[in-house]
Amino acid sequence: MLRWLIGGGREPQGLAEKSPLQTIGEEQTQNPYTELLVLKAHHDIVRFLVQLDDYRFASAGDDGIVVVWNAQTGEKLLELNGHTQKITAIITLPSLEACEEKNQLILTASADRTVIISLNPEPSEIAMVTKGPCLAVLRRLDVWLSGGNDLCMWNRKLDLLCKTSHLSDTGISALIEIPKNCVVAAVGKELIIFRLVAPTEGSLGWDILEVKRLLDHQDNILSLVNVNGKLIVYLFIYYVKFCTYIHDLCLDLSFVTGSHVGELIIWDILDWTVQACEHNFWDPSPQLDTQQEIKLCQKPNDVSIHHFTWDEENIFVAVGRGLYVYNLQMKRVIACQKTAHDSSVLHVAKLPNRQLISCSEDGSVRIWELREKQQLAAEPVPTGVYLCSERVNKQASHPVKKQQENAILFSLELIGDLIGHSSSVEMFLYFEDHGLVTCSADHLIILWKNGERESGLRSLKLFQKLEENGDLYLAV
Amino acid sequence: MISAPDVVAFTKEDEYEEEPYNEPALPEEYSVPLFPFASQGANPWSKLSGAKFSRDFILISEFSEQVGPQPLLTIPNDTKVFGTFDLNYFSLRIMSVDYQASFVGHPPGSAYPKLNFVEDSKVVLGDSKEGAFAYVHHLTLYDLEARGFVRPFCMAYISADQHKIMQQFQELSAEFSKASECLKTGNRKAFAGELEKKLKDLDYTRTVLHMETEIQKKANDKGFYSSQAIEKANELASVEKSIIEHQDLLKQIRSYPRRKSKGSDLCSRETEYTQDRPSQAATTSDPEESADTDRYTCRPAYTPKLIKAKSTKCFDKKLKTLEELCDTDYFTQTLAQLSHIERMFRGDLCYLLTSQIDRALLKQQHVTNFLFEDFAEADDRAVVRQESAPAEPSQDRPPSRSLEKCPIPQVLISMGSYRSSVESVLIKMEQELGDEEYKEVEGTESGSFDPQDNLDCLDMDMKGSISSGESIEVLGTEKATSVLSKSDSLGSLTVPLSPQVVRSKAVSHRTISEDSIEVLSTCPSEALIPDDFKASYPSAINEEESYADDGKGAIHFQVGTSPPEPGEAEEGSVENTPLQTDASCCIGKETGGPQVPLSSPALTLSDEEGVVSTPPQRSRQKDQGFHVDFAMENSNLSSRDHSSEGFPAYELDPSHLLASQDDSKTSLDDYSDSTSCVSSVASTSSDRMPSSAHPTGPSSERHKKRAGQNALKFIRQYPFAHPAIYSLLSGRTLVVLGEEEAMVRKLVTALSIFVPNYGCCAKPVKHWVSSPLHISDFQKWKLIGLQRAVSPAGTGALHALSRYSRYTSVLDLDRKTLRCPLYRGTLVPRLADRRTHIRRGSTYYMHVQSVLAQLCAKAFLYTFCHHLHLPTRGREAEAAAASRQASFLQLSLGLVNEDVKVVQYLAELLRLHYTQEHPGAIQPTLRFDYVPSFLYKI
Numbered sequence A: 001m002l003r004w005l006i007g008g009g010r011e012p013q014g015l016a017e018k019s020p021l022q023t024i025g026e027e028q029t030q031n032p033y034t035e036l037l038v039l040k041a042h043h044d045i046v047r048f049l050v051q052l053d054d055y056r057f058a059s060a061g062d063d064g065i066v067v068v069w070n071a072q073t074g075e076k077l078l079e080l081n082g083h084t085q086k087i088t089a090i091i092t093l094p095s096l097e098a099c100e101e102k103n104q105l106i107l108t109a110s111a112d113r114t115v116i117i118s119l120n121p122e123p124s125e126i127a128m129v130t131k132g133p134c135l136a137v138l139r140r141l142d143v144w145l146s147g148g149n150d151l152c153m154w155n156r157k158l159d160l161l162c163k164t165s166h167l168s169d170t171g172i173s174a175l176i177e178i179p180k181n182c183v184v185a186a187v188g189k190e191l192i193i194f195r196l197v198a199p200t201e202g203s204l205g206w207d208i209l210e211v212k213r214l215l216d217h218q219d220n221i222l223s224l225v226n227v228n229g230k231l232i233v234y235l236f237i238y239y240v241k242f243c244t245y246i247h248d249l250c251l252d253l254s255f256v257t258g259s260h261v262g263e264l265i266i267w268d269i270l271d272w273t274v275q276a277c278e279h280n281f282w283d284p285s286p287q288l289d290t291q292q293e294i295k296l297c298q299k300p301n302d303v304s305i306h307h308f309t310w311d312e313e314n315i316f317v318a319v320g321r322g323l324y325v326y327n328l329q330m331k332r333v334i335a336c337q338k339t340a341h342d343s344s345v346l347h348v349a350k351l352p353n354r355q356l357i358s359c360s361e362d363g364s365v366r367i368w369e370l371r372e373k374q375q376l377a378a379e380p381v382p383t384g385v386y387l388c389s390e391r392v393n394k395q396a397s398h399p400v401k402k403q404q405e406n407a408i409l410f411s412l413e414l415i416g417d418l419i420g421h422s423s424s425v426e427m428f429l430y431f432e433d434h435g436l437v438t439c440s441a442d443h444l445i446i447l448w449k450n451g452e453r454e455s456g457l458r459s460l461k462l463f464q465k466l467e468e469n470g471d472l473y474l475a476v
Numbered sequence B: 001m002i003s004a005p006d007v008v009a010f011t012k013e014d015e016y017e018e019e020p021y022n023e024p025a026l027p028e029e030y031s032v033p034l035f036p037f038a039s040q041g042a043n044p045w046s047k048l049s050g051a052k053f054s055r056d057f058i059l060i061s062e063f064s065e066q067v068g069p070q071p072l073l074t075i076p077n078d079t080k081v082f083g084t085f086d087l088n089y090f091s092l093r094i095m096s097v098d099y100q101a102s103f104v105g106h107p108p109g110s111a112y113p114k115l116n117f118v119e120d121s122k123v124v125l126g127d128s129k130e131g132a133f134a135y136v137h138h139l140t141l142y143d144l145e146a147r148g149f150v151r152p153f154c155m156a157y158i159s160a161d162q163h164k165i166m167q168q169f170q171e172l173s174a175e176f177s178k179a180s181e182c183l184k185t186g187n188r189k190a191f192a193g194e195l196e197k198k199l200k201d202l203d204y205t206r207t208v209l210h211m212e213t214e215i216q217k218k219a220n221d222k223g224f225y226s227s228q229a230i231e232k233a234n235e236l237a238s239v240e241k242s243i244i245e246h247q248d249l250l251k252q253i254r255s256y257p258r259r260k261s262k263g264s265d266l267c268s269r270e271t272e273y274t275q276d277r278p279s280q281a282a283t284t285s286d287p288e289e290s291a292d293t294d295r296y297t298c299r300p301a302y303t304p305k306l307i308k309a310k311s312t313k314c315f316d317k318k319l320k321t322l323e324e325l326c327d328t329d330y331f332t333q334t335l336a337q338l339s340h341i342e343r344m345f346r347g348d349l350c351y352l353l354t355s356q357i358d359r360a361l362l363k364q365q366h367v368t369n370f371l372f373e374d375f376a377e378a379d380d381r382a383v384v385r386q387e388s389a390p391a392e393p394s395q396d397r398p399p400s401r402s403l404e405k406c407p408i409p410q411v412l413i414s415m416g417s418y419r420s421s422v423e424s425v426l427i428k429m430e431q432e433l434g435d436e437e438y439k440e441v442e443g444t445e446s447g448s449f450d451p452q453d454n455l456d457c458l459d460m461d462m463k464g465s466i467s468s469g470e471s472i473e474v475l476g477t478e479k480a481t482s483v484l485s486k487s488d489s490l491g492s493l494t495v496p497l498s499p500q501v502v503r504s505k506a507v508s509h510r511t512i513s514e515d516s517i518e519v520l521s522t523c524p525s526e527a528l529i530p531d532d533f534k535a536s537y538p539s540a541i542n543e544e545e546s547y548a549d550d551g552k553g554a555i556h557f558q559v560g561t562s563p564p565e566p567g568e569a570e571e572g573s574v575e576n577t578p579l580q581t582d583a584s585c586c587i588g589k590e591t592g593g594p595q596v597p598l599s600s601p602a603l604t605l606s607d608e609e610g611v612v613s614t615p616p617q618r619s620r621q622k623d624q625g626f627h628v629d630f631a632m633e634n635s636n637l638s639s640r641d642h643s644s645e646g647f648p649a650y651e652l653d654p655s656h657l658l659a660s661q662d663d664s665k666t667s668l669d670d671y672s673d674s675t676s677c678v679s680s681v682a683s684t685s686s687d688r689m690p691s692s693a694h695p696t697g698p699s700s701e702r703h704k705k706r707a708g709q710n711a712l713k714f715i716r717q718y719p720f721a722h723p724a725i726y727s728l729l730s731g732r733t734l735v736v737l738g739e740e741e742a743m744v745r746k747l748v749t750a751l752s753i754f755v756p757n758y759g760c761c762a763k764p765v766k767h768w769v770s771s772p773l774h775i776s777d778f779q780k781w782k783l784i785g786l787q788r789a790v791s792p793a794g795t796g797a798l799h800a801l802s803r804y805s806r807y808t809s810v811l812d813l814d815r816k817t818l819r820c821p822l823y824r825g826t827l828v829p830r831l832a833d834r835r836t837h838i839r840r841g842s843t844y845y846m847h848v849q850s851v852l853a854q855l856c857a858k859a860f861l862y863t864f865c866h867h868l869h870l871p872t873r874g875r876e877a878e879a880a881a882a883s884r885q886a887s888f889l890q891l892s893l894g895l896v897n898e899d900v901k902v903v904q905y906l907a908e909l910l911r912l913h914y915t916q917e918h919p920g921a922i923q924p925t926l927r928f929d930y931v932p933s934f935l936y937k938i
Helices: A291-297 A399-406 A451-468 B005-008 B013-018 B036-040 B087-095 B161-165 B169-219 B227-254 B265-276 B280-282 B287-293 B328-344 B349-364 B376-394 B408-419 B424-434 B436-445 B451-468 B481-486 B488-497 B499-509 B532-534 B538-548 B559-560 B566-575 B575-589 B602-607 B614-621 B626-641 B654-660 B676-686 B700-717 B721-729 B741-753 B775-780 B792-803 B827-831 B839-866 B878-892 B899-915
Strands: A001-005 A033-040 A045-053 A056-061 A065-070 A076-082 A085-092 A107-112 A114-118 A124-127 A134-140 A145-146 A151-155 A158-163 A171-179 A182-187 A190-199 A209-213 A224-226 A230-234 A254-258 A263-268 A274-279 A307-309 A314-318 A322-327 A332-337 A347-350 A357-362 A364-374 A407-420 A427-430 A435-440 A444-450 B056-063 B068-075 B121-127 B132-142 B150-159 B472-474 B516-520 B733-738 B765-769 B784-789 B808-812 B817-821 B934-938
Touching: A001 A444, A033 A451, A033 B775, A045 A291, A045 A435, A045 A444, A056 A085, A056 A427, A085 A134, A107 A134, A145 A407, A158 A209, A171 B559, A182 B817, A263 B349, A263 B700, A314 A347, A314 B349, A322 A357, A322 A407, A332 A407, A347 A427, A357 A427, A444 A451, A444 B775, A451 B839, A451 B899, B013 B451, B056 B087, B056 B328, B068 B087, B068 B481, B087 B150, B121 B169, B132 B161, B132 B169, B132 B741, B150 B161, B150 B169, B150 B775, B161 B169, B161 B349, B161 B784, B169 B328, B328 B424, B532 B765, B700 B741, B700 B839, B721 B733, B721 B741, B721 B808, B721 B817, B721 B827, B733 B741, B741 B765, B741 B784, B741 B839, B765 B775, B784 B792, B827 B839, B839 B878, B878 B899
Parallel strands: A001 A274, A171 A224, A230 A254, A307 A347, B121 B516, B733 B784, B733 B808, B765 B784
Antiparallel strands: A033 A444, A045 A056, A056 A065, A065 A076, A085 A107, A107 A114, A114 A124, A134 A145, A145 A151, A151 A158, A171 A182, A182 A190, A190 A209, A224 A230, A254 A263, A263 A274, A307 A314, A314 A322, A322 A332, A347 A357, A357 A364, A364 A407, A427 A435, A435 A444, B056 B068, B056 B150, B121 B132, B132 B150, B472 B516, B808 B817, B817 B934
16 A cells, blocks of 8 residues: 655745745736636526537536536527436436437436436436436446435336345445446445446346445545546545546556545555555644644645546646646656645646646636646745655555656646636536536536637638628639 | 718818818718708708798698588697697698599499598698698598598698608608508498498398388288388388498408508508408398407497488588597507607708618618617617518508618619709609609600709709799699699609609509609798798798808899799790709709709709809809808807797707707707807707707717717826727726716716627616626626725625726726726727817717727728638638738738727627627627736826
8 A cells, every 4th residue: 555645744835835826917828718608597506517519518506407508609508497406416328428329318316306308309307216316327238327325227218227225324425337337336434336237148137236345435425436447536525526437547457536534545446455545635643743734734625635637647636725636657746736726626627738727616717737847856846836745655665756856847837717706616617629618606607718719710600601691702 | 880971961072172082982872962952052951931830740630521621639739839830721721632532432333332442642732821841641531420431631740841841751651651551440440340330220220120011011901001111111121222231331341452451560450350251241241140250340239229211411410530430549559650750750851861861871881880889769760660661562652762671772872862852752752663664754755854854853843833932733643644734834843753654553453542642832822922932931041141152153142032933934844954954953043952963964054054153063062061151150040030030949959959859860069069159049049949849858869968078078087098998999898986876877878989789789888786796797798887885795896896807997986096908009099089179079979989980890891801811722820810810900900009909809799790690699708818907097
C-alpha cells in the first residue's frame, strides 16, 4: 500500500499562502468564452447535466423536471415532468457511444420513483414502481440497475430480471459498473461488489452475486464513477453527484476512490485490494501543527474530495477548495492549486488541450492550464502552485522519489474565469463544438460559447439564407 | 433613422450646392422627393383658408327621406372642433354629389324588388367659400322601412387643406372603405334580422287571415261572397305576395357576394354565416326552423305581430338611427375606426407626407432599420395598412397605393404621387391599375403627352378653376361621361384619365355602380371677389409677397388676386397641349402649383412659351429654399394673423402642430432652431389656443424631444459621455446608478436613443430596478437604471454589480463617476460633440439618428460583404479572413480602434435578425469582451 500525505509540516511558506486565491484581471486573452446564453426553465437547483448526442443535453434538478436543450441554439426542446421529488440520478441508455440504437432512453431516479423517458420517436414517460435514488447501466448486457434498499436489475423492456435481498436500511447510495459484469454499490461506508450473472445454458435466470465488501473508507460513500475497466469512487456527503462513463483511461487494473475526509485510494480492480492511497489533505496526526492547516481542517468540506477526473496520465482531483493533479506513473501529486476557488470545487473536467475546468460553490467557473516547467531545486515554490510529495509510505520504496529532484514539474495556471451564476455552480458539461454548459443552484443554466466562432457561424448562416432567398450575388 | 428627408425637403438647394458634392448620385428609388409645393418656394405648411373650423374632422350625414340632408355626428364629437362651420349646409353639399345610383325596385324582367349591392362612391369636394374641402364617402344602408329599402349616408373627412385631401386620397379612401365595410356588414346583419321578423309577422298575419276567411266561408256557404270576404281574400293575396317578396329580399341579402365581405376582418363574423347555409336560410319561411338554423335570427323568441293590410308610409314615423340600422357593436367598431382615421390624418399635410416618405424609405431598409428606429407608432400604422391591403382587390377598387404593399421599386411610383400635385392622385391610380391600357389610351388620345405634363396640366387646371371661382366639376364616373363632355375645361384631364378604360374591366361583375372617383370642386360665385379670395388664401399671397423680390420676374402678386380668365384657361386646355401647359404654368406660379423640379418637360415648355420666364434652375432653388425663409414667413404670417379672420392659429404654431400630430417623425422645432421668434409665436398662439382642443396622449414626439434634450445635457455635463455611449453602442450594458428615481429615469430615457434594438420590439432598456441584477438581466437589457439604496437589498445589488463588472459599465450619478472600458474611436465624438451647436432636443435627436443611420449602413456593408466572411477560394486560413475583415473595417469603412467593435456588434445584431425565422423568438446571446475597465471622474 502506498500512501502519500500532502500538506504536512514541511510546508515552506505557510504564511505566504494566506490569501492564495489566484485571480485574473479583466484581460483574459486566452479565454475563448466571449458569449453566453442564459437558459431558464428550472425553478430549483439544477444539479445534473447529461449529454444526449452531439448537440443535445438534458438537465435535471431538485424541481423534478428534466429539460432537453439544444446546445447550439439554447433552445428548449422538451420539458419532462415525471417526478414529484428531487431527481437524484440521471443516466442515458444506451449511452453516448451506442447511439446507433434509435430509441434512446433517459433514466431518471428520485426517491419517489424511477422514470424512463424515451426520446425517440416521441418523448414519452414510463413510470416505474421501483424506488431508489441511484441507477446504473450495463451496456454489454443491455440491462440497467436501480439501487435503493435492494438492488434490482431490469432490461430495456422494463422487466424486472433479478433482485437482491434487502441490503441495508440506508440503502445504496451509489452504483457503478465495473468490468467483468460487476457493479460496485456504495452502501454506507462499504463498497459492495456484485457480479451480474446472465442466463447461460446452465443457469436459466439472471442473478446477482455479492463478490466482495470493501471497508476502507472512513465515512459514507455516496457516489461512484466508473470508467471502462476502472472504477473510481468518490464520496460526497449529501447526495449523489452523477454517474458517467468514460472509456479511455489506461489505468490498468486499479480503481480509485476518494472520500470526504481527503482520502484518495487507488484500488486494484482485480483483487479489490488497496493499491495506493493518497490521504492527502487532512491528517489528524499531530504533525500538522501550523495554524494555517488547523484552520483549514476545521471544516471537513475543505478537505473532502468532491470530484475527480482523469486522463491517460493524471487524475485531477477537486479537494476542498483546491485542485490537485495526481500522476499515475509517478504516483504522486505533480501540481496543485490549494485554493483554486473561494469555496468547494464541485466539478472538474479535463479538456483536450491540457486545460482543466473547475466549478465551485462560489459560483465561478475557472479555466486552468497545466503547464510544464523546469523547476530547479533551489527555486522556491511559486505562490499558489503547490507541488507536494511529502511523505511516502514506508512500505513502498518507490523509484519515483529518486527522480523527484529533476523531474519535469507542472503548474496549474489560471487562464480565465467565467462569472455568471449567482450561486454555486453544480456541474458543467463540455461540448467540443458548442462550448460549455454550466448549471447552478440559482436555477439557471448558462451556455458559454466562443464568441468569434459563433459569429463566424452566424455569418455563414446568413449567407446560406441569402443564397436560399436568391439574394446572393457573387462578385465576378 | 432617416430623418434626412425632413431636413432636405425644406432646405434651400443652393445651400447644398455650395458643398462640393462629388459622390455618385443615389439610385433613383432611394432619392428623397422634394416637397411637392416647394417649387414656388412655398411654405410647406398648409395653406390657410378661411375655414370656420379649427381642425380636420369627420362628418357623418344622411339624406333623410323626411328632412333631407342632415348631419348625424362628427368625430371628434366636440363642438369646438367645427366651431361655426355650418354642418347642415355642408351636409347638403356633400349629399348632393352622390352619383351612385342605388337602384332598388322592380327592374324590368324581374318580378320582385331587387336589392343592389352598391359600391361606395368616393368624391372629393371643395367649397372655397367655406374654406372646407372634403373627402366624401357615400354609402347606402338598407332599411326595410325606408323608401326603396335604402338610406343614403355619407362619411366625410373635412379639412381646410385641399392638398391634404387630394394627396391623401388613397389613404383616406382605404381607411374609409374599412369603416364603410364595417357599417354595411352590420347593416346587412340587422337588415336580415329585420326581414325575418317581418316574415314572421307576415306569416302570422297570413295564418290569421286564413282562419278568418275559413270562418267566413263556413259562415255563409250561400254561394256568393260578401264584399268583406273578397276584401279578406285580397288581403290574403297581398300578404302572400308580400311574403314572397320578403323571402326574396332575405335571400338576396343573404346571398351577398361573399368575396365582397372577404378580407375585411371587421366583418369576418358575417362571412361565416354566408358560408354556412345561404340557400337553406333563404328558403325557410317556417319561423321555427329559421330560428334555429340561422345564427342571425337566434334572438329570443319573437312574438309575431299582426300586420295591417295597408303599409303605413307616413312621414311621422320615426326612422331608425344609424346605430339601429347597424348592429351596435359594428357601429362602435366603425366609430373606433373613424376616430382612428381622424388621428391618422391629424396634422399638417407636410407632416403626413414626410412621415409617409420617411416610413416608406425606412421600409426599404428592412434589414437594418430595426436597430435604431422606434417602431412603436410606425407599426401601428403599418398594421392598419396591411389590414387594408387584402381587402382592396376584393372590392374591385383600383389597387391601393399603399406604400408598404409596394415592392421596393414601386415606391418610386408612389413617390411620384407626392411629387406631383394634388390631383395627380387620380392619374396615379390609373397608372397603377391600367398599366398598359393606360399607356395605350394616353398614346392615342393625348398624343405626345408626357404623363408628367398631364399631371401638371391637370393640376393647373384644377388650380385655375378654384381661383377663378367657377363651379367646376370633375367627374370620373361612367355615369358622368355625359357630364364630361360638358365640362370642357377638363377635357384634357379626363381624356388621359379615360374612365372607360378602368371601368370596362370592372363593369362585368358589378350590378350597377362602379367605383367612382370624382373630383369636384365647387366655388360659389361670390368667390370671384378678389378680397374674398385673398382672405381665404392669405398664405399663398403672402408667399408671393415674400418672394416677389426674389428674382421671379414674371410672377407678381397681382397674378394671384386677379386670376386669368377662366374661359381662357379652359379653352387653352382643351385646344392643344402647348397652350395648356402655358396656362397651367401661369396658374401654377400663381397659386402654388406643382412646379416639380424633376418635371423638366413642363419647365422647358414654359421657357419656350416665355410667359413665365422662370429658369428651371431658379425654381429648383426655390424648392429647397424653405429652410431659411420659414422663419421670416412665420413672422410675417404671425403679424398678419391678427388681421386675417378665421386664420387658424394652430397652423402657425409649431408646438401645436407637434402636439396634434402624433405620427409625424419630425418636429417643427428643428427647422426653427435658429429663430427665436417662432418659438415666441408658438407660445403666444398656444396661449390663445386652448390645448384642450387637441387631446393627445403622451406623444412620442415630445418624448423624443425630451430624450434628445437630456442627452444633450448629459453630453455637455459629463466629459466621459463618450465611453458611456460607446458602451451602449457596443452592446455592453450600461447601468445608471443613482438614488433618485427621477434623475435616473431621465438619464436612462435620454441615453436610450443610443441603444440598438434587438428586433422590432421595444428597446432593451430598463428604466428602474431596485433588486440585485442577474446575469440574465444583462442579456436582456442594455441600459438599466439601478437604485442605490442603503438597505441590505441595496448593498446586495451593488455587490452583484461588482461581481458582474465585466459585463457592465457603471455610471454613478451620485458620485459622478463612470467605470467602463477605454474608448479611442472617432465615431462617438461625432455623435456626441460636447461643443455641438445643436441646442434643441429634437434636432439633436435627429442628428443622432442620422449618424446612427450612417453607422447602420456601415454595419450593413460589413455584414453582407460576401468575401469578408466566407473563404474566397477553397480552404483558406481563418487568419486571412480575419485580416480581410480588419482591413475592410479600417480602410473601407474608416473605423478606428473601438469603433470596429461597435460595427461588429451591430453586424451581429443584423445577422441574428436576418437569420431568425421568428423575429424575437430567440434572445440574442450576451456578448462581452475581456477588456479592462477604467474609472472616469469629473
